[in-house]
Amino acid sequence: MTPGDPALALTDTVPDAAVPDYVRSLERAGYYLDEAQRAQLRRAWIAGAAAHEGQTRKSGEPYITHPVAVAQVLAELGLDVETLVAAILHDTIEDTPLTRADVAAQFGETVAELVDGVTKLDKLRFADRQEAAAESFRKMLLAMSRDLRVILIKLADRLHNMRTLGAQSAEARRRIAVETLEIYAPIAQRLGMNLIKAELQDLGFKALHPWRHAVIDKRIRSQPLVRREALGQIEARLAQRLALEKLEHRLVGRVKTPWSVYTKMRGQRRSFDQVMDVFGFRVVVDTVADCYHALGVVHAVYKPLDGRFRDFIAIPKANGYQSLHTVLFGPYGSPIEVQIRTREMDLIAERGVAAHWAYKIGVDGGGNSAQSRAAAWIANLVETQRGTGSSLEFLENVKVDLFPDEVYLFTPKGDILSLPRNSTALDFAYAVHTDVGNHAVTARVDKRLAPLRTKLASGQSVEIITAKSAAPTTQWLEFVATSKARTAIRQQLKQLEHEDAVQLGHYMLDRALGAQGTALDRIPMERLEAYLADNRYTRLEAMLADIALGNRMPSQVALALAQQQSAGGAQRPGAPAPQERILITGNERGVISFAQCCLPIPRDEIMGYHSAGKGIVVHRLECPNVAEYRKSPERWVAIGWDREVSGDFSSAIRIEVENRPGVLAQVAAAIANADSNIDRVEYLERDSNIAVLRFGIDVTDGRHLAEVIRGVRRLHVVQDVQRT
Structure with missing residues (x-):
């Protein structure tokens, strides 16, 4: 259909007697529009009816009745004529021959932008329905960031679909109801639209649990x-x-x-x-x-x-x-x-x-208006989605931010920040600015020093202390509550891990090339570029990271790169590589990990095993699994502890105690008194007299672990304690 089609030119020729009741109902709801705007509304109905000609809903009604009903919901809220026109045409680009250019030509660029923002991505191919819905939501969010009216149309569309859900199959009703309760009702609440939210929740509940709804309603x-x-x-x-x-x-x-x-x-x-x-x-x-x-x-x-x-x-x-x-x-x-x-x-x-829709710059009703707060929330979501790896991950992050319970906190300057319930000082840091979060060290809560994992309560004043050398750790992901913090931490960890992987890969390749009598800086550039191209690497850094992560063996890469080197001074392939050890400082991120089977800590005798996809996995030499790894000596990595090792390391102790009330608290207190943190506790055995427990704890090194064991052993209720 083109802008010149007769169907689009009929706008002012439809006699009032021919206007159906559902259109008259819309016009009554839009009583606040002037005559020219009401004429524009009728033109939109005729264009939409022509575009949807022959299409029906599952209930058998003409399809055009749905978008007109969506427009009526918005008219009852007092929205402007552009929003109402876009609502009438919101399914045309997706489901009819009408194009975005047609809509822009007939009704203006703003209406076309709104319609395009609501349009789903059905033309693209996704792995499954869930991914398609998540990608549609991401696109809708980006359109919302340009114009909030997009989400209002989407909410009205969902509300009318929920009102007419009876024509759908049982499976579709359940899926749509769950999506409504998990995403759309919380969005309506987040935007302050309680009337819409309440009806969406009630209709979702009715569709999901009809019998329970009927009983309670009665x-x-x-x-x-x-x-x-x-x-x-x-x-x-x-x-x-x-x-x-x-x-x-x-x-x-x-x-x-x-x-x-x-x-x-x-x-x-x-x-x-x-x-x-x-x-x-x-x-x-x-x-x-x-x-x-x-x-x-x-x-x-x-x-x-x-x-x-x-x-x-x-x-x-x-x-x-x-x-x-x-x-x-x-x-x-x-x-x-x-x-x-x-x-x-x-x-x-x-x-x-x-409630008070204003689009001209400067007409925003002040910093506390619903519009300015909604715009700030959406801007925050836009920043979040840039750092997420997939639409599904982004959608899960948004769900976290839609929980209605909030805490209200004060910055040192007296500004107010609102965060979800259970937010920590680290969430507060990322709410202030991503850089503040990435370099956070500790916090002052009501002027008292507090760790970053401290949960915050309404009315508290929070100040974040930062250091340039500070950086996120994977443990941070365990206690943050906001999607912005979680996304920023993951993004920074990926960046740091990549930098560490490149550095370690460079070291490992240089060592392997040394066994071939050469070095990376002596490999001709054309030879190196040819090898990278043959193995589909766009950059040298990508290959070095792959080596560190165990996806490519350094000895094989070194052998291939050294093949065309001159024989003079070269070692024969297979000669033992110089055993210069990699030293662990405690600042490694992602490239070096510690085996869960033996939980090595500083001062232990250790070995490194080059594991595909995991990088170097560190084991204690006395670990039972080491015997199996001896079968692949090419994957062994010489590794040791640096003189200065920082950070906490996971360990575990097995404690045999008398089985009576209060024993667990005594043991936990003894561990805490030795400045160790308890990660987990589990009962291994238990009878009427004896209980055997396993404590997962954090220690700095072997000496610290020995102090913990001595402290626990002093308790008269403890019969035996040993490292596991």
């Missing part, structure tokens, strides 16, 4: 008369006191949804009656000052529960949500949850980024 609707009377009496008393204080207000009871009841029953292990035994009210007033005035009034009517007051006006949530939350002692022994907010806050709480 119980909610058939509340006992006693509860309805109690609710009315509490509401009347609150309203009376607010009126006496001359506070203009709107007081409404909050109705629980089946999904919220179900999640509380599961998460808090409570019965239906326990969950429902809570009264909820919302007080909407005119100004922020009125919010705090109303708070004093409700606290005067019913006593507040200690520790249950939250001020989200002074410190808004990450999605821009603002409100006062308090819980009161009710007259019937049931708690009363009260939310107090202004009309503007109420609108933002329900509609989020769609």
Whole structure:
């Protein structure tokens, strides 16, 4: 279809009598549009209807009814005409002959960009449906970063699909419901769109567990008369006191949804009656000052529960949500949850980024607006996705960031940062800046020194101490909670590992070439380049890294490179290589690893084995597996400990103790007193008298391990202790 097609030129010729009801319903929802904009809306409907001609939904309805319904959802939120037009046309580029150029020519470049942002990547080939969905999400995110309206269209599209899910197969309903609950509902919450979020959650729950939804919904609707009377009496008393204080207000009871009841029953292990035994009210007033005035009034009517007051006006949530939350002692022994907010806050709480839509630069409503916070979140996701290896990994990282529970923290300058619950000081460091995280050493939490793994609580002040020489370690991945931190650490580790691998590969190849009577810098450049090309290496560094990782043997590479060297001074192939040892300093990253079978530590007699894909794996000489490795002497690597070795190394001790209460705590205390960290504990044997435990611990070297063993052996409950 081209812009000149008659179907697209019919725009203003359709008589009102021929306009179907679903289009009229859209036009009523868009009552705030002017006459020219309503005409543009109708033109979009005609173009979309022509493009989707002959296509139907699984329910049998004409396909065009779906995109028009999506536009209606957005019109009810008060979105601009460009968004509504893009919503009507959002499936045309993907599913019809209409092209992006056609859309741009008829409705402008902005509409075309929005439609393109929503379009899935069905034309590309993926390994499976999961990868295709993840790649579609990545593309949608990049479009969101250019214009937030893309995600609003996508959310409205998902909402209408959920409303009409009944026509899908059982398997499709389950898949779509899970995706909705895991991704789209949390995104709506992250953008502050609570009305959309609540409906997506409830429809997802209904599709996933129809019987549970039906039972809970019926119980909610058939509340006992006693509860309805109690609710009315509490509401009347609150309203009376607010009126006496001359506070203009709107007081409404909050109705629980089946999904919220179900999640509380599961998460808090409570019965239906326990969950429902809570009264909820919302007080909407005119100004922020009125919010705090109303708070004093409700606290005067019913006593507040200690520790249950939250001020989200002074410190808004990450999605821009603002409100006062308090819980009161009710007259019937049931708690009363009260939310107090202004009309503007109420609108933002329900509609989020769609509440006050502004696109002109400078019209952003301030730093706390839902739009500016959403834009900051999306910018952070864009930065994250650049460092992820695959769409699936990126999607998993996004899911981590969508958890609703947050902590609010202060920088030394008094700025507020919000992070997911269970975030650590290291997450805070990466939230400040990637470079701060990469060079973090320790933190000051409320002006006290604290390790980077320290979990943070709302209201704390955090300062990060950095050092240029500091760098991420793989252990950091075990305790960070945010996707930004995890992605940045992985990216930096890959870079550091590659640099270490190149350096070690260079050393190993030079040593192997020395056995052939030459050196790397004496190999003619054309010979080296020919060898790299023959083995499909674009750069010398790539081959050196492969050598270090055990994917290519240095002796074989050296033999091939030395073949055309002059015979003078060359050693015959197979002559023993000079045994200059590689020395371990403790700063090796990824290229040298320590075998889990014997857990070598500094001062142990060790050997290195060149393992494909793993690099050099270090074993103790007394390790039982060494006998097997003797069968491949070409893979042995001369290795030892440097004079200055830093860092902690994993070890394990087997302890035989009396089996009685408190013994485990005594042993753990003894290990801690020897300045060793416990990684894991497991029972190997246990009867009524004796228990045998295995402790995985961190030590600096053999002397430190001996100190730990001596400290444990002094305990009178310990019968035997030995290294495993």
